[in-house]
Amino acid sequence: xxxxxxxxxxxxxxxxxxxxxxxxxxxxxxxxxxxxxxxxxxxxxxxxxxxxxxxxxxxxxxxxxxxxxxxxxxxxxxxxxxxxxxxxxxxxxxxxxxxxxxxxxxxxxxxxxxxxxxxxxxxxxxxxxxxxxxxxxxxxxxxxxxxxxxxxxxxxxxxxxxxxxxxxxxxxxxxxxxxxxxxxxxxxxxxxxxxxxxxxxxxxxxxxxxxxxxxxxxxxxxxxxxxxxxxxxxxxxxxxxxxxxxxxxxxxxxxxxxxxxxxxxxxxxxxxxxxxxxxxxxxxxxxxxxxxxxxxxxxxxxxxxxxxxxxxxxxxxxxxxxxxxxxxxxxxxxxxxxxxxxxxxxxxxxxxxxxxxxxxxxxxxxxxxxxxxxxxxxxxxxxxxxxxxxxxxxxxxxxxxxxxxxxxxxxxxxxxxxxxxxxxxxxxxxxxxxxxxxxxxxxxxxxxxxxxxxxxxxxxxxxxxxxxxxxxxxxxxxxxxxxxxxxxxxxxxxxxxxxxxxxxxxxx
Numbered sequence: 001x002x003x004x005x006x007x008x009x010x011x012x013x014x015x016x017x018x019x020x021x022x023x024x025x026x027x028x029x030x031x032x033x034x035x036x037x038x039x040x041x042x043x044x045x046x047x048x049x050x051x052x053x054x055x056x057x058x059x060x061x062x063x064x065x066x067x068x069x070x071x072x073x074x075x076x077x078x079x080x081x082x083x084x085x086x087x088x089x090x091x092x093x094x095x096x097x098x099x100x101x102x103x104x105x106x107x108x109x110x111x112x113x114x115x116x117x118x119x120x121x122x123x124x125x126x127x128x129x130x131x132x133x134x135x136x137x138x139x140x141x142x143x144x145x146x147x148x149x150x151x152x153x154x155x156x157x158x159x160x161x162x163x164x165x166x167x168x169x170x171x172x173x174x175x176x177x178x179x180x181x182x183x184x185x186x187x188x189x190x191x192x193x194x195x196x197x198x199x200x201x202x203x204x205x206x207x208x209x210x211x212x213x214x215x216x217x218x219x220x221x222x223x224x225x226x227x228x229x230x231x232x233x234x235x236x237x238x239x240x241x242x243x244x245x246x247x248x249x250x251x252x253x254x255x256x257x258x259x260x261x262x263x264x265x266x267x268x269x270x271x272x273x274x275x276x277x278x279x280x281x282x283x284x285x286x287x288x289x290x291x292x293x294x295x296x297x298x299x300x301x302x303x304x305x306x307x308x309x310x311x312x313x314x315x316x317x318x319x320x321x322x323x324x325x326x327x328x329x330x331x332x333x334x335x336x337x338x339x340x341x342x343x344x345x346x347x348x349x350x351x352x353x354x355x356x357x358x359x360x361x362x363x364x365x366x367x368x369x370x371x372x373x374x375x376x377x378x379x380x381x382x383x384x385x386x387x388x389x390x391x392x393x394x395x396x397x398x399x400x401x402x403x404x405x406x407x408x409x410x411x412x413x414x415x416x417x418x419x420x421x422x423x424x425x426x427x428x429x430x431x432x433x434x435x436x437x438x439x440x441x442x443x444x445x446x447x448x449x450x451x452x453x454x455x456x457x458x459x460x461x462x463x464x465x466x467x468x469x470x471x472x473x474x475x476x477x478x479x480x481x482x483x484x485x486x487x488x489x490x491x492x493x494x495x496x497x498x499x500x501x502x503x504x505x506x507x508x
C-alpha cells in the first residue's frame with residue numbers, strides 16, 4: 001500500500017520561510033496529513049476534505065496539532081480562574097495565548113523538518129543507509145518504523161546464534177537489508193512478482209528484501225522473521241542449501257515471533273495461527289500429512305503448514321528439541337550425512353538420506369518408532385496447539401483466497417467476522433471475494449463501508465466502493481460513487497490507479 005498520502009500538498013508548503021499555522025495529523029503507521037481543516041471530537045479527529053468529512057479514530061492517531069481547536073470549557077473554579085486571567089490550555093498545561101502560538105509554531109517547524117526528511121528518503125535514489133554490527137540497511141520507510149525493525153533484526157540475529165550455538169562465518173560480512181516504504185516501491189526496485197511478499201537472495205551477493213504493509217504490519221513482521229531466518233540458516237554453512245523441508249518449516253517456526261519495541265525483547269516460537277488453522281482444516285477432512293512424506297521432501301506446500309507444526313512439536317520437546325537441532329546442523333556440516341550437489345552448485349541432502357539421518361539423530365530405531373513419533377506429533381497438534389486470536393482465521397482465509405480456494409476462504413472470513421474482527425483489511429478482502437463470485441451484494445457493500453469506517457484514510461477502500469456504486473442504475477448511487485472516488489484522490493493524490501482511470505468513472 002502507498003504512503004504518499006497528502007505528501008504533494010505538504011511538499012508545496014515546505015521551503016516557505018514563514019509558514020502559516022496549519023493543522024497536522026500524524027498517524028501511528030507513519031502517514032501525515034496537513035492543509036485540511038481539522039477538529040477534535042469525542043471519538044478522534046475529523047478532517048474536512050472538499051468531498052467529505054472523515055472521522056479518524058483516536059487509536060489510529062500518533063499526534064495531532066490543531067491550531068483553532070475546540071474551545072476549552074472550564075469545569076472547576078480553578079479552571080475558571082485561569083480562563084478569567086487569560087490563560088489557555090495546551091497539551092495539559094496552562095499557558096498564555098502568545099506562548100501557545102509559539103509552541104505551535106515550534107512543533108509545526110519540527111514536523112516540517114520530519115516531513116522533509118520523509119520526502120527525501122522515500123525515493124530509492126535518496127534512501128536511508130545505515131550499518132549496524134551485522135547488517136547494512138537501505139530503507140525508504142519513515143525513521144521510527146526503520147529504527148524498530150533495525151533493532152529487531154539485531155536482536156533476532158543475536159538470539160538465533162545463541163540458541164543454536166553458532167558463530168557468524170568470518171568471511172560472510174554484513175547482510176544487505178533493503179526495506180521498502182510500500183509494495184509499489186518494492187516492486188519497482190526489485191522487479192519481483194506481485195505475489196512475492198519478500199525474499200532472501202541466498203547466493204552471493206546475499207540480500208534480504210522486505211516491504212512495509214501499513215494495513216498489515218503483523219504480516220510484514222511475519223515475512224521479515226521468515227525470510228531473515230533463511231539467512232540465519234545460511235550461517236550454519238554458507239555453501240549449503242536446506243531442502244524445502246525443513247528449511248521453510250523452520251523459517252515458519254521463527255516467523256511466529258513477537259517483538260516488543262519498548263523493552264527490546266524478542267519472543268520466538270509462538271503459534272502460527274494461520275498455519276494451524278490450515279492444518280486443522282486438513283484434519284477435519286481426514287487429510288493427514290505423514291511424517292515420512294515430509295522427510296522425503298514430497299510435501300510441497302504442506303512444508304509451510306504441517307512442516308511448521310512438526311518443527312513446533314520437536315523444538316518444544318525437552319528431549320527431542322536438542323536432538324532435532326543437532327540433526328538440523330548436521331544436515332549441513334555432519335560428517336555422517338551424505339550430501340549431494342543441488343542448484344547453484346550448493347550442497348543439499350536428498351529425501352532418502354534426510355529420512356535416514358533424521359531417524360538416526362532422533363534415536364528412532366525402527367519404522368514403529370517413526371510411527372510412534374508421528375502419533376505423538378498428531379496428538380500435539382490436536383491437544384496442545386491452540387488458536388488464541390481471530391488472526392489465525394484471517395490469515396488462513398487470505399491464504400485460501402490467494403490459493404484459489406474461494407469456498408474455504410469464504411467460510412474462514414465468515415468465522416473471522418463472527419469472532420469479532422476489527423481489521424479493516426479483513427472486511428475489504430471478504431467484500432472483494434464476494435464481489436469476484438458475484439454473491440451477496442448487500443453484504444459486500446456493507447463490508448466495504450465497514451473497512452472505510454475502521455481505516456478512513458485508505459484510498460483503495462473508497463476506490464473499490466466508488467467503482468461499484470458508479471456502475472449502479474440509480475443516479476444517487478452513481479453520484480455517491482463519484483464523490484468517493486474524488487475523495488480517494490484527495491486522500492492519496494498520487495494514486496496510480498486514479499491517475500489512469502478516474503476520468504472514465506466520473507463520466508459514467
